[in-house]
Amino acid sequence: MKKTLLLLFVFISGGTWAQIDDDFCNAFNILIKDAPNYFRSQEDTAHYRMEKGDWPTRYNQCWIEIPGARSTEVTHGSGAGAGCVIGTYYSYPTAAEAKIAGNKIIEKIKQCFPNYYSSEEVIKGDSVTLFGEQFEDGYNAPLIQLIRSNPNNPAENNMRISIQGGPRTRYYTIRTT
Numbered sequence: 001m002k003k004t005l006l007l008l009f010v011f012i013s014g015g016t017w018a019q020i021d022d023d024f025c026n027a028f029n030i031l032i033k034d035a036p037n038y039f040r041s042q043e044d045t046a047h048y049r050m051e052k053g054d055w056p057t058r059y060n061q062c063w064i065e066i067p068g069a070r071s072t073e074v075t076h077g078s079g080a081g082a083g084c085v086i087g088t089y090y091s092y093p094t095a096a097e098a099k100i101a102g103n104k105i106i107e108k109i110k111q112c113f114p115n116y117y118s119s120e121e122v123i124k125g126d127s128v129t130l131f132g133e134q135f136e137d138g139y140n141a142p143l144i145q146l147i148r149s150n151p152n153n154p155a156e157n158n159m160r161i162s163i164q165g166g167p168r169t170r171y172y173t174i175r176t177t
Contacts, residue, residue, distance in 0.1 A: 027066050029112070035164065038166055048060045059075050099148065102146060109146070116144075118130065126147050141164075141168060141171070143163060145162045
């Protein structure tokens, strides 16, 4: 059923595909194409979980499966900076294994989307790699984030890949002479 929905969406969506034709790249490409629509056509609203707290968040299951991922969910939060994010979660016994796996996934994303820029940052102890679309005259705000949860804390050897939903913010390069 999921394979049929995937093929149907591929047929309807048209447009540019990822550079490599495999299940990982195709799944990411479908999610990226649906990102401006907040992943509405990819979420299963009948199957969800709620996370309580200061910023309650609803996690709907996603129709698209990312190969190797434990789960793929569409999130709708009510907190600051909340929007719609696809969350793909991995867990590893050690920080070193999480780093190796993360580097492999970073390379895979770079192969799928060679025109995307990538940037590595450390935010609150988390190692974050950002990806966004690069153009000759500028770039879009980051679209994909690979977050390795606090690699210095052995109890948190998790990795999450987020694809930001909603319209893209475009930045232009101003050339001066």
